[in-house]
Amino acid sequence: MTSLDAAIGGPSLPQKRELKTALPGPKSKEILDRKAKAVAAGVTYSVPVAAVAAGGGVVVDADGNSLIDLGSGIAVTTVGNANPRVAAAVAAQAASFTHTCFMVSPYEGYVEVAEKLNQLTPGDFEKRTALFNSGAEAVENAIKIARIHTKRTAVVAFDHAYHGRTNLTMALTAKAAPYKTGFGPFASDIYRVAGSYPYRDGLSGAEAAKRAISQMDKQIGADQIAAIIIEPIQGEGGFIVPAEGFLETVVAWARENGIVFIADEVQTGFARTGTMFASEQLGIEPDLITTAKGIAGGMPLSAVTGRADIMDASHGGGLGGTYGGNPVACAAALATIAEYEENNLARRAQEIGEIISQKFSALAETDNRIGEIRGLGAMAAVEFVDADGEPNAALAKAAAGQAVAEGVITLTCGTYGNVIRFLPPLSISDELLIEGVDVVIEAVKAN
């Protein structure tokens, strides 16, 4: 057994793509029909199956169809959906106690997760952590903390940003449909400026930073700004990697002006990009980092981690929540983080990224609808364009849809809907990954 096999969940689950029915099969369809009658219509899904098991690199549905997973439940099950170490930690903690509320009677697991995050996040300074349940909740709390620390209220977010679906995070999120349309009014004192999207804006990092800083300085006023929040690589916006130097310049300006710089690493965090956090590769040490998705092997947990003086600015009782840092989720996080460290999964993410980009680079030689192949590590994406270089959402949608129908879970993203993104679990085998990517490539060719 190699170290990576240890990260493959559900050892009894055959690692193969196999369709026994068209999707959805009869049993999945029955559950999806019940879903339509029982679940609010706003909660939709992109793969028409009802899952019954998942692990390694596959999701198995109610009809016994086995799909290759190139999405990890949106970058969550990075160590696999049924990682044995995580499953064992969850079972043991659940049998011991499921909840006391950390604000009533604290427990060691929460403290240990905080210590671990303080140690693992970039920046060699004293840190503190607070735990929550979801990415949006972490972002909300990072903003609260920045505001009380700076005694300022303005918050800057960027074009193409995604920070969640709660009221404050909807205001921070850029894309109207489907995230914001009809759900206002939104939280106030949020400002949006242009970021860095080298493929579309053609600007160097220095030029893009100059534009953003000028907008912040002239339209808001540096001394009014509590926080600048940005995803180091923008996720839902299209896996946009900023031009070199952009983030460093904005961080330096924030520091000069007493502004809290928040890196939203909810999607980029935890080995996904080839380092534990994307900020490391992009040369920045954020004041605060928000994390969630990959943190706890699928259990709901999120965190704000950062400079001790900023994190400690809130009065007692100002932060927290009934479930934040739930003991079962904390046990899962400790097991998950041990998997990242002991199996060097950051290195595995780099290998996965190389396989995906090599495959698409070969296709790009003959298919000029591939505008750009980008990403970092196992957060990889392809942006599709038409003959005029305009976003080609129809192709991304058709190709992803065909890949799903053929048994490969493939997600799209992007402000223009023209990006196919790859977020495979790091527990996937090379064989399965290559088969899955080949199915997507054939789907692109066919559409």
Ligand SMILES: *Cc1c(COP(=O)(O)O)cnc(C)c1O
């Ligand atoms: C998914 C995501 C969020 C929101 O996380 P939830 O757990 O869905 O609330 C926030 N920021 C980024 C960058 C995300 O990718």
